Amino acid sequence: MEDPSPKNASSPPNWDSIDEDIFCPLCAYNLRGLVEPRCPECGFRFDWPELLDPARRLHPYVFEHHPESNFRSFRRTLWGGLRPKRFWQSLHPAQPSHPRRLLLYWLVASAVFCVVLSLSLIIPNAISLASRNRAIRQVMNTPNDPGFVKMVVQSHGSLDAYYDEIAPPVASWAFLVSLISDTFPALIPLMICYIAWPWLTFASLMVFRWSMRRTKVNPTHVIRCVVYSFDAAMCGVLLIMGVELTTLCLAPGALYYIVPVTASLIVIGSIVVMAFRVYVAYKRYLRFDHPLATIIASQIIALLGLFNILLLLGRVL
Ligand SMILES: [Zn+2]
Structure with a gap:
């Protein structure tokens, strides 16, 4: 069988030796018969091997393409994105999206x-609140105003109940x-x-x-x-x-x-x-x-x- 791949990235493929239709990966326009590597519908420019080589349709690690190893593909996708130029060169619209x-x-x-x-x-x-509440409890632990104590007991039942309300302990x-x-x-x-x-x-x-x-x-x-x-x-x-x-x-x-x-x-x-x-x-x-x-x-x-x-x-x- 004659090799359908173009001689270089921009030269047109031998359409007679390609049985299937080839679609634009961005807009799904049928590119069959075209010479120029540019979609007439959406203007997307590409290299013919990107669309014609089936081996290029699966990304080596991106999360969308590797459900068999979710954790690894997630980590590698996250890590790969930290080098955006390399990442977006490795991912191509012809690689199907899921x-x-x-x-x-x-x-x-x-x-x-x-x-x-x-x-x-x-x-x-939590650290700030715990330290504030501890300080409030220390300061107010020994009130020497009998009027204040009487008022608190009347309104809250006890001094402890009052402290628990204004400065609750950590494990509460x-x-x-x-x-x-x-x-x-x-x-x-x-x-x-x-x-x-x-x-x-x-x-x-x-x-x-x-x-x-x-x-x-x-x-x-x-x-x-x-x-x-x-x-x-x-x-x-x-x-x-x-x-x-x-x-x-x-x-x-x-x-x-x-x-x-x-x-x-x-x-x-x-x-x-x-x-x-x-x-x-x-x-x-x-x-x-x-x-x-x-x-x-x-x-x-x-x-x-x-x-x-x-x-x-x-x-x-
Ligand atoms: Zn297109």
């Missing part, structure tokens, strides 16, 4: 992010409730930002898809770009947790000024890294024109959307 696996990847990354974020806020809050339900009510006002907006940001980015990129005459591009590919770029937030929060635990072990007194400053820098760094990764995805994976301008505009739109969500949340809460 939306359920993609969603599962995002849900697992989000669950890990939310748990680690909660712990990173709860641990310092009241302490847990107090800890949660102290932590939630910061935790909820951060979680909402984390969950909303990638999808606001996706929505804004869909707008640009229309304005750039790339309407035929399957949205799954845009979701792929967003999910494999925004998982960097998980690495960011793990880094914050690492800084927090290290500070707790080495210099606990510095916890309340080293960690907030470091965490702010890591958050800013993570946002820049995530935007850069979407930019690389748009440049090397979707091969859009003007990827930098597109991503900057999409992030401004996403940021405005987030402000609106937080304003709305502020009114509701």
Whole structure:
């Protein structure tokens, strides 16, 4: 049988020796008979071997393609994304997308992010609350004002009941409730930002898809770009947790000024890294024109959307 592969990446294949139809991986346009390696429907530029070589359709490690080793493929996908140029060169639109696996990847990354974020806020809050309550109990343990004692006993039944209410001990339900009510006002907006940001980015990129005459591009590919770029937030929060635990072990007194400053820098760094990764995805994976301008505009739109969500949340809460 004659070799259907082109002599080089841009020369046309021998269509007479290819039995199956070959479709554009972004918009599913039938490319059979074409000479130029460019989809006339969506403008996607490719090399013929990327579409014709079946061996290239399975990615070596990405989570979507390897359900047989979930933990390993998750770890390797997360790690691979830290080198976005290499990652987005290795992943090609012709490698089929599996939306359920993609969603599962995002849900697992989000669950890990939310748990680690909660712990990173709860641990310092718990230490601070326990130390405050201990101090209150020590100061108020021996009240010498009989009028005050009488008033407290009348209103709370006993001095201990009063202390348990205003400064509950660590191993108590009241302490847990107090800890949660102290932590939630910061935790909820951060979680909402984390969950909303990638999808606001996706929505804004869909707008640009229309304005750039790339309407035929399957949205799954845009979701792929967003999910494999925004998982960097998980690495960011793990880094914050690492800084927090290290500070707790080495210099606990510095916890309340080293960690907030470091965490702010890591958050800013993570946002820049995530935007850069979407930019690389748009440049090397979707091969859009003007990827930098597109991503900057999409992030401004996403940021405005987030402000609106937080304003709305502020009114509701
Ligand atoms: Zn196309």
